[in-house]
Amino acid sequence: xxxxxxxxxxxxxxxxxxxxxxxxxxxxxxLVNTAGGITGGDRFSLDVDIRTGxxxxxxxxxxxxxxxxxxGEVGHVTTRVSVADGASLNWLPQELILxxxxxxxxxxEIELAATARLLMVEPVVFGRATMPEILRDVxxxxxxxxxxGGRPLYIDGMDLQGDAATHLARPAIADGAGAMASxxxxxxxxxxxxKPVRAMLPQTAGATTLADDILVIRQLAPDSxxxxxxxxxxxxxxxxxxxxxxxxx
Amino acid sequence: MAMVGRIRTRMWRRHMNTEQxxxxxxxxxxxxxxxxxxxxxxxxxTAIQSGAIVTASDLQCWLSxxxxxxxGRNDCILLRAAYASTSDTERALIHETALAVAxxxxxxxxxxxxxxxxxxxxxxxxxxxxxxLCYPVAVGAAAAQMQFDVDLVAMLYLHxxxxxxxxxxxxAVPLGQTDGQSVLAALTPLCDQIAGASRLASLDDLNSTxxxxxxxAMKHETLQPRIFRS
Numbered sequence: 001x002x003x004x005x006x007x008x009x010x011x012x013x014x015x016x017x018x019x020x021x022x023x024x025x026x027x028x029x030x031l032v033n034t035a036g037g038i039t040g041g042d043r044f045s046l047d048v049d050i051r052t053g054x055x056x057x058x059x060x061x062x063x064x065x066x067x068x069x070x071x072g073e074v075g076h077v078t079t080r081v082s083v084a085d086g087a088s089l090n091w092l093p094q095e096l097i098l099x100x101x102x103x104x105x106x107x108x109e110i111e112l113a114a115t116a117r118l119l120m121v122e123p124v125v126f127g128r129a130t131m132p133e134i135l136r137d138v139x140x141x142x143x144x145x146x147x148x149g150g151r152p153l154y155i156d157g158m159d160l161q162g163d164a165a166t167h168l169a170r171p172a173i174a175d176g177a178g179a180m181a182s183x184x185x186x187x188x189x190x191x192x193x194x195k196p197v198r199a200m201l202p203q204t205a206g207a208t209t210l211a212d213d214i215l216v217i218r219q220l221a222p223d224s225x226x227x228x229x230x231x232x233x234x235x236x237x238x239x240x241x242x243x244x245x246x247x248x249x
Numbered sequence: 250m251a252m253v254g255r256i257r258t259r260m261w262r263r264h265m266n267t268e269q270x271x272x273x274x275x276x277x278x279x280x281x282x283x284x285x286x287x288x289x290x291x292x293x294x295t296a297i298q299s300g301a302i303v304t305a306s307d308l309q310c311w312l313s314x315x316x317x318x319x320x321g322r323n324d325c326i327l328l329r330a331a332y333a334s335t336s337d338t339e340r341a342l343i344h345e346t347a348l349a350v351a352x353x354x355x356x357x358x359x360x361x362x363x364x365x366x367x368x369x370x371x372x373x374x375x376x377x378x379x380x381x382l383c384y385p386v387a388v389g390a391a392a393a394q395m396q397f398d399v400d401l402v403a404m405l406y407l408h409x410x411x412x413x414x415x416x417x418x419x420x421a422v423p424l425g426q427t428d429g430q431s432v433l434a435a436l437t438p439l440c441d442q443i444a445g446a447s448r449l450a451s452l453d454d455l456n457s458t459x460x461x462x463x464x465x466a467m468k469h470e471t472l473q474p475r476i477f478r479s
Contacts, residue, residue, distance in 0.1 A: 143453065152342070152349035157456025171301050172314035172462045180460060198471065206467025208353040216353075218464055 004054040026055030040069025048081040057090035059244040069103035077106040083116035091120040103139040112148040123181040129223035135164035177220035179227040190215040278409035284363040290417040290477035292466030305428040319459025324385040325447040331389025332399045347383035352463035355479035403444035
C-alpha cells in the first residue's frame with residue numbers, strides 16, 4: 001500500500017480544505033470554515049470519496065460555532081463520505097458548539113465498503129460554559145448514518161427543540177452535562193479495544209461493542225475542556241497515536 | 250366467459266377491532282406472553298445501583314424520558330414502519346435499521362431475543378411465517394398480518410414496555426407494589442401521546458437524547474452483581 005494522494009478537489013464558498021504536510025502514508029485534510037461559524041440559512045456540504053486502499057484523516061481547524069439564527073432560518077450541514085475496500089477514514093472534527101437560538105440540521109453519512117475501516121468522533125458542546133451560554137431556545141437536528149455494503153450499520157440522531165438546558169438537566173438525559181461525544185470504531189480488532197477503553201472512561205461514559213468489529217463509546221462531561229481531556233487519550237489509542245495536531249490540548 | 254385466474258380466499262377485514270382482536274392484543278402484551286420480558290431492565294438496573302433511581306418519582310422521571318426521548322419513541326417508529334411494510338425485503342431493512350439504532354450490546358440482545366420469542370410463539374399459535382425480527386418490527390409485522398389497528402398496537406406495546414420496566418424497578422429498587430402501579434398509571438397518558446405523535450414519523454426520525462439511559466445500558470455489561478440480562 002503506497003501513499004495516499006489527492007485525485008480531485010473542487011471547493012467553493014466559505015468551506016475550504018487544507019492539506020498539511022505529514023510524514024506518514026495517509027493524508028490529513030483540515031476543514032476550514034472561513035465564515036467563522038454557522039448561522040441560519042447557511043448551507044455547507046462536503047462530499048468525499050476515499051478510493052481502494054487509501055487512508056484519509058479529516059479534522060477541522062477549530063471548533064465550529066453554531067450562532068444564533070434569524071427567526072425562520074435554518075442552517076444545513078451535510079457530509080457524505082464513501083470509503084472503498086481496504087481504505088480507511090478517520091473522521092475527527094473538533095467540537096460543534098451550539099449557541100442559544102441556533103437552528104441547524106446536520107447530517108453525516110458514511111458509506112463503508114465491506115473491508116473499509118473507520119474511526120469517527122462527533123463532539124457537541126451545549127453552549128459555552130465560560131459565558132455562560134444557556135440554551136433556552138434552540139433547534140438542532142443531528143443525524144449520523146453509517147452503512148456497510150449499503151446496509152445500515154450504525155444509526156444515531158439527536159433532536160433538541162426549545163429549552164435544551166432544562167431538557168439536558170434531566171437524569172436520564174444528560175444530568176446537566178455541558179458536552180457530549182460519540183466515538184465509533186469499525187475495524188476487525190474493534191472488540192479488543194473495549195477493555196482498555198473502558199478503563200479510561202469516567203463515570204458519565206459507556207462503551208460497548210455492537211459486533212466484534214464495531215465499538216461505540218458515548219461520553220458526557222461537564223464542559224468541552226473536560227470532554228477533550230477525557231477523549232484525547234482514548235482517541236490517541238484508537239488512532240495509534242496519529243491524532244491530528246489540531247486535536248492536541 | 251371471463252376466466253378467474255386466481256381466487257383469494259382470505260377475507261380482509263377493515264381496521265375495526267373486534268372484541269376478539271383486542272383480547273389477542275392483550276394476550277401479546279401480557280407479562281405471561283413468553284418473550285421473557287421480565288429478564289430485561291433496559292439499563293435501569295445500573296441507574297438503580299448507582300443511586301440515580303431511589304424513589305418512585307425518580308423512576309417516573311427516568312422512564313418518561315426513555316419513553317419520550319429514547320427507545321420508546323424509536324420502537325414505535327420501527328413498529329409502524331414494519332406495519333406499513335409491503336415486502337420481506339422492506340421488513341429485512343427495517344430489522345437491520347432496528348439493530349443499527351440499538352445503543353448497546355445488551356439492548357441488541359433484548360430486542361433480538363424478545364423478537365425471536367415473539368415470532369416463534371405467533372408462528373405456532375397464529376400461523377405467522379416465524380422469520381426472526383427485532384421485537385418492535387416483529388410486533389408491527391404481526392399486527393399488519395392480523396389487520397389490527399396500528400395506533401392501538403403501538404400504544405399497548407409502549408404500555409407493556411413501561412409496565413415491564415416498572416416491574417423490574419419494583420423488584421430492584423425495591424419499591425412498593427402500589428408505588429409501582431402509581432408510576433405506571435402516570436406513564437399511561439404518555440403511551441397514548443407517543444403512539445399518536447409517531448404516526449407521521451419515518452425511519453429518518455429515529456433519534457435519542459436519553460444519553461444517560463443509553464450509557465447505563467452500556468455500563469450494565471460490567472455491572473456486578475446483577476439480576477437482569479440488560
